[in-house]
Amino acid sequence: MAFGMGNPTADCIADSAGGLTFDLDAPGLSEACAQWSAALVLRRRGGDDESGEVRLPLTPNGDGRVRAVLPSTVALPEGRWDVHAACGEDAPRRLVPGLADLRSLVDRRPGPSTSPLAVRIPYATKHGNLSLRSWLRSPHAEAGDLLLDPSGLTGHGTLYRVGDPEAWLKDAVVEARLRRDSDVMRTAPVTADGPDFTFTLPFAGLCEEWQGGLDVWDLWLRPAEGAAARLARILDDVADKKQIFTYPAQEVDATYAPARVSPYYTVDNDLSVRIDERPPTAR
Structure with a gap:
């Protein structure tokens, strides 16, 4: 042997x-x-x-x-x-x-x-x-710091693997796609500074489609023309971020019922947002 x-x-x-x-x-x-x-x-x-x-x-x-x-x-x-x-x-x-x-x-x-x-x-x-x-x-949209409050998610990121990041980001949006129905989307404008970008995604728009249970929205960076890039966090030494990078759920008064909303990283380290039912207040 x-x-x-x-x-x-x-x-x-x-x-x-x-x-x-x-x-x-x-x-x-x-x-x-x-x-x-x-x-x-x-x-x-x-x-x-x-x-x-x-x-x-x-x-x-x-x-x-x-x-x-x-x-x-x-x-x-x-x-x-x-x-x-x-x-x-x-x-x-x-x-x-x-x-x-x-x-x-x-x-x-x-x-x-x-x-x-x-x-x-x-x-x-x-x-x-x-x-x-x-x-x-290629291209790649690297997610950075995420800031949360009950009104929405403010995210920062950097665009890689495009010839002219500033031109690519001009008129770009962050696009949230409802996983159970990919035809349903919500968008948020992007503010760019060279290859770096910032966006604010309101939770109210995501909660309009929510009818109880678990909904997941996958986040993409989409230029005015051309293919979109999945928002993800892969440029570090952590292979699985889902259990490492966690964010507190925000309580949102959705139309259907009180909801809890939070961003999270999937098993592929892609950035998504989940909406679920708010548990009843303990007495």
């Missing part, structure tokens, strides 16, 4: 361009890497074609470990990718996360470019294995 006992451990180093370097501790694997088939294997969950697997060569790095590099230029479709090591005829083995140096991802501000923005964040699964969350977006 080329790997020895146990699953290999991988340290990850991220660079500001979106690339990742993996250094593996795997007894016996350094010598086995002389085989042409030694590779780091990324498999996308739910992938059922060739685009669902990426193989990166494993080579000795000089200190008894082996290394694989995932450059930002290697296309990695959006999704969750499980990380394996394969060598010879052995079945690929899941990797266990080691140290992760993700400092370059914190407050990342990509340079000017029109190529798709590549974001890859390694994380430990609930079973203790190493996986990657990948995004590939």
Whole structure:
């Protein structure tokens, strides 16, 4: 068995361009890497074609470990990718996360470019294995600070991966799309300063369509012409924001009934707004 006992451990180093370097501790694997088939294997969950697997060569790095590099230029479709090591005829083995140096991802501000923005964040699964969350977006609307009060949501953001952000944002709006009926939309004007933008989305307009239960509105940044960009927060080192970035629900007197409204990040780190029934006041 080329790997020895146990699953290999991988340290990850991220660079500001979106690339990742993996250094593996795997007894016996350094010598086995002389085989042409030694590779780091990324498999996308739910992938059922060739685009669902990426193989990166494993080579000795000089200190008894082996290394694989995932450059930002290697296309990695959006999704969750499980990380394996394969060598010879052995079945690929899941990797266990080691140290992760993700400092370059914190407050990342990509340079000017029109190529798709590549974001890859390694994380430990609930079973203790190493996986990657990948995004590939162009254009990209990065959500920033969010301010709340009962009247609405004021949001800040930055636009990336367009040739002329100022022209793109001219006459742009934030568009809220009702998830249960995508033909129902509400818009809010955008104030731009270079690539940065601000908007205020009133809750009253969203609550007009609410008839009890849970409603979700997905937020997009839409230019006067061309395709819209989903508002999301992906330019940092947090792979799953839904349970980390939380906001207090605002009490709104909706037409149907008293409601609770709050923004939240989805499982894909996209920004949405939820409307639900206000629980009865405890007595």
